[in-house]
Amino acid sequence: MKDGGFFFQRLSGSESAGRLGAISTVHGSFTTPAFMPVGSQGGVKALAPADLKETGTEILLCNAYHLYLRPGIDVIRAVGGLHNFMGWDGPILTDSGGFQILSLSALREVTPEGVRFRSHVDGSLHFFTPAKVVQVQEELASDIMMVLDDCPSHSVAYEAARASTALTTEWASKARDAKTDSDKALFGIVHGSVYPDLRVRSAIELIEIGFDGYAIGGLSVGEDKTATFEMVEVVTSVLPKDSPRYLMGMGKPEDIVAGVQMGVDLFDCVLPTRGARTGILFTSFGQIVIRNACYRDDTRPIDPQCTCYTCRNFSRAYLRHLFVSHELLAYRLNAIHNLFYYHSLIRNIRQALAEDRMDQFTKEFVSLRTQEDGRHTGREGGEVSC
Amino acid sequence: MKDGGFFFQRLSGSESAGRLGAISTVHGSFTTPAFMPVGSQGGVKALAPADLKETGTEILLCNAYHLYLRPGIDVIRAVGGLHNFMGWDGPILTDSGGFQILSLSALREVTPEGVRFRSHVDGSLHFFTPAKVVQVQEELASDIMMVLDDCPSHSVAYEAARASTALTTEWASKARDAKTDSDKALFGIVHGSVYPDLRVRSAIELIEIGFDGYAIGGLSVGEDKTATFEMVEVVTSVLPKDSPRYLMGMGKPEDIVAGVQMGVDLFDCVLPTRGARTGILFTSFGQIVIRNACYRDDTRPIDPQCTCYTCRNFSRAYLRHLFVSHELLAYRLNAIHNLFYYHSLIRNIRQALAEDRMDQFTKEFVSLRTQEDGRHTGREGGEVSC
Numbered sequence: 001m002k003d004g005g006f007f008f009q010r011l012s013g014s015e016s017a018g019r020l021g022a023i024s025t026v027h028g029s030f031t032t033p034a035f036m037p038v039g040s041q042g043g044v045k046a047l048a049p050a051d052l053k054e055t056g057t058e059i060l061l062c063n064a065y066h067l068y069l070r071p072g073i074d075v076i077r078a079v080g081g082l083h084n085f086m087g088w089d090g091p092i093l094t095d096s097g098g099f100q101i102l103s104l105s106a107l108r109e110v111t112p113e114g115v116r117f118r119s120h121v122d123g124s125l126h127f128f129t130p131a132k133v134v135q136v137q138e139e140l141a142s143d144i145m146m147v148l149d150d151c152p153s154h155s156v157a158y159e160a161a162r163a164s165t166a167l168t169t170e171w172a173s174k175a176r177d178a179k180t181d182s183d184k185a186l187f188g189i190v191h192g193s194v195y196p197d198l199r200v201r202s203a204i205e206l207i208e209i210g211f212d213g214y215a216i217g218g219l220s221v222g223e224d225k226t227a228t229f230e231m232v233e234v235v236t237s238v239l240p241k242d243s244p245r246y247l248m249g250m251g252k253p254e255d256i257v258a259g260v261q262m263g264v265d266l267f268d269c270v271l272p273t274r275g276a277r278t279g280i281l282f283t284s285f286g287q288i289v290i291r292n293a294c295y296r297d298d299t300r301p302i303d304p305q306c307t308c309y310t311c312r313n314f315s316r317a318y319l320r321h322l323f324v325s326h327e328l329l330a331y332r333l334n335a336i337h338n339l340f341y342y343h344s345l346i347r348n349i350r351q352a353l354a355e356d357r358m359d360q361f362t363k364e365f366v367s368l369r370t371q372e373d374g375r376h377t378g379r380e381g382g383e384v385s386c
Numbered sequence: 387m388k389d390g391g392f393f394f395q396r397l398s399g400s401e402s403a404g405r406l407g408a409i410s411t412v413h414g415s416f417t418t419p420a421f422m423p424v425g426s427q428g429g430v431k432a433l434a435p436a437d438l439k440e441t442g443t444e445i446l447l448c449n450a451y452h453l454y455l456r457p458g459i460d461v462i463r464a465v466g467g468l469h470n471f472m473g474w475d476g477p478i479l480t481d482s483g484g485f486q487i488l489s490l491s492a493l494r495e496v497t498p499e500g501v502r503f504r505s506h507v508d509g510s511l512h513f514f515t516p517a518k519v520v521q522v523q524e525e526l527a528s529d530i531m532m533v534l535d536d537c538p539s540h541s542v543a544y545e546a547a548r549a550s551t552a553l554t555t556e557w558a559s560k561a562r563d564a565k566t567d568s569d570k571a572l573f574g575i576v577h578g579s580v581y582p583d584l585r586v587r588s589a590i591e592l593i594e595i596g597f598d599g600y601a602i603g604g605l606s607v608g609e610d611k612t613a614t615f616e617m618v619e620v621v622t623s624v625l626p627k628d629s630p631r632y633l634m635g636m637g638k639p640e641d642i643v644a645g646v647q648m649g650v651d652l653f654d655c656v657l658p659t660r661g662a663r664t665g666i667l668f669t670s671f672g673q674i675v676i677r678n679a680c681y682r683d684d685t686r687p688i689d690p691q692c693t694c695y696t697c698r699n700f701s702r703a704y705l706r707h708l709f710v711s712h713e714l715l716a717y718r719l720n721a722i723h724n725l726f727y728y729h730s731l732i733r734n735i736r737q738a739l740a741e742d743r744m745d746q747f748t749k750e751f752v753s754l755r756t757q758e759d760g761r762h763t764g765r766e767g768g769e770v771s772c
Contacts, residue, residue, distance in 0.1 A: 075703055309434075325456060
């Protein structure tokens with residue numbers, strides 16, 4: 001599956017904004033829209049590469065900030081790069097760590113040159129410049145690298161958002177200059193908080209610098225959901241049609257469906273693997289909270305329609321038992337199901353896009369999630385009542 | 387692999403006490419000596435049935451006490467028995483729970499009729515009689531059931547040990563009478579603490595009652611190791627040659643080698659799966675403590691000789707990283723390796739028995755564990771220094 005570096009091809013010519021595409025990397029190709037499971041520290045929680053392949057995973061998300069701090073870039077270099085280190089031979093996208101410095105670090109001191117922060121692991125001091133973060137990702141041998149972005153906290157005022165976005169654009173330019181490996185892609189990150197004019201300006205300035213793809217960052221950090229999708233729509237309407245678009249860190253099933261309709265190609269989200277650990281199981285008819293007593297002697301699989309390893313072999317009763325008994329196996333079986341659900345959703349979306357019936361797909365998707373066995377759900381986040 | 391119920395056949399005619407044999411159950415056959423991974427609550431920590439098969443597991447140990455308390459026998463019956471519940475189609479041996487009542491329960495009130503105890507899960511009161519525990523195991527549809535035994539605490543005085551052993555024998559007789567399913571095996575449990583005459587009397591009385599196999603219980607609970615093996619030798623010299631012998635809860639690699647030489651057929655131990663969670667990895671040259679800094683950039687697999695999934699795909703550096711990062715994947719990859727090591731050890735022992743060179747095997751086994759890359763180990767428990 002080795003070929004000549006990064007390449008994106010838009011495939012669908014539908015009048016709708018939803019697009020079918022293909023991304024090639026030196027570690028293989030995949031169709032877009034695509035969902036990336038999160039393996040921040042070089043491992044997707046509870047899942048081995050063979051599990052990921054079996055669930056339909058084609059590209060992984062890892063995190064430069066995490067891997068730089070632990071185990072350290074020298075270790076990953078010694079083992080021959082991130083793919084060898086984690087035993088994953090498919091494409092890898094690495095986030096820069098801008099968001100992690102905001103969310104995890106005790107210290108975060110932003111200067112025009114970069115950001116000083118304390119490691120959340122051992123308290124040590126570090127300084128990330130836009131160039132250094134590209135270098136780190138090139139040493140990891142990531143297939144798609146992200147620029148270092150300044151992530152302001154949620155509900156930032158207009159003037160602060162403007163300044164922060166301008167800094168991100170400046171850093172993006174420096175990152176672009178620092179890139180040495182033409183096989184790898186570098187994506188810019190559109191910011192601008194909830195301010196449409198800042199979002200548009202950010203997108204336009206990044207397009208001027210020129211990137212292999214464009215991410216939409218700084219969303220789903222606490223703002224109103226209407227604002228979130230208003231921003232996605234504003235940005236995708238400006239971005240070049242023949243570059244891939246990546247909506248960062250947003251991936252409820254309904255977000256993916258909505259994002260695709262607005263022209264997004266790449267998604268990542270911790271929900272399927274975090275849900276596995278908190279007992280939230282995704283199905284076409286909504287989310288099951290597996291610890292609920294109603295599943296105590298429920299002999300059915302999580303989703304009777306699902307063909308994943310977990311649904312083929314285990315009952316809700318067994319999965320509930322493992323979960324309430326804190327058995328480690330619970331987290332893996334749940335994660336296998338959840339990721340299989342996400343990748344099935346993506347495959348169904350691709351099919352709908354190919355057949356130009358994305359609107360109809362969306363209607364059916366919403367309708368299925370409002371009933372199960374005659375029970376109405378209606379709970380927040382599509383949770384199935386029982 | 388279905389056949390007509392429980393059957394043990396001694397295969398080897400060697401002059402040594404080590405025996406090769408075969409056990410048949412309605413859920414399939416396997417060769418002895420055999421090692422049983424521990425899946426007390428209906429799941430082996432971090433491993434799915436497919437993992438167990440891949441590591442070479444042929445029979446599992448589960449626990450009637452745990453499953454009776456959680457999820458409850460009614461749940462397992464509803465799903466069609468323990469094999470269906472956990473998705474394991476091979477043989478299962480269930481322990482009665484005598485030891486768990488001692489080690490886990492806040493209350494333990496022994497009467498001639500049985501034992502009253504409090505659930506360690508929810509504090510509820512329960513009463514186990516010898517007959518009830520057989521009934522529970524028949525409802526679980528276990529292949530090999532254990533009698534309820536009275537487990538006195540470590541360092542019990544002679545007179546108390548005598549009384550406790552007599553009670554266990556009395557209960558064993560009641561358990562024998564309560565058994566209704568001829569397809570399943572019921573094993574008696576030899577007790578007698580560290581007193582040879584009590585051990586011999588216990589064995590002889592159980593043989594008189596008549597069981598499908600004989601376990602040696604109440605060992606490795608804190609007594610001196612010399613005493614442990616003195617008891618094993620005393621008991622196996624009395625037990626019938628054509629019945630299987632099971633040494634309960636003892637399974638350091640060196641214990642298995644020594645136990646086999648004394649004529650033991652079945653072993654179980656939490657060490658391979660507990661070691662997986664505490665970062666102790668078993669190899670032919672001793673135990674690796676994976677969190678040690680010397681493995682930080684060690685590109686070798688755990689054991690270069692090993693062909694398990696973990697050793698085929700991951701370096702010590704990656705496994706150390708997963709472990710120090712508390713990644714759930716660490717526990718599964720470690721458990722796969724450790725169980726593969728245990729089952730490989732068992733396969734090598736079977737081969738040595740078949741070729742009548744168990745003494746030579748033991749010498750080589752000990753010699754290999756004293757060196758690695760020219761480093762001497764010499765630490766307690768075979769830990770490799772670095």
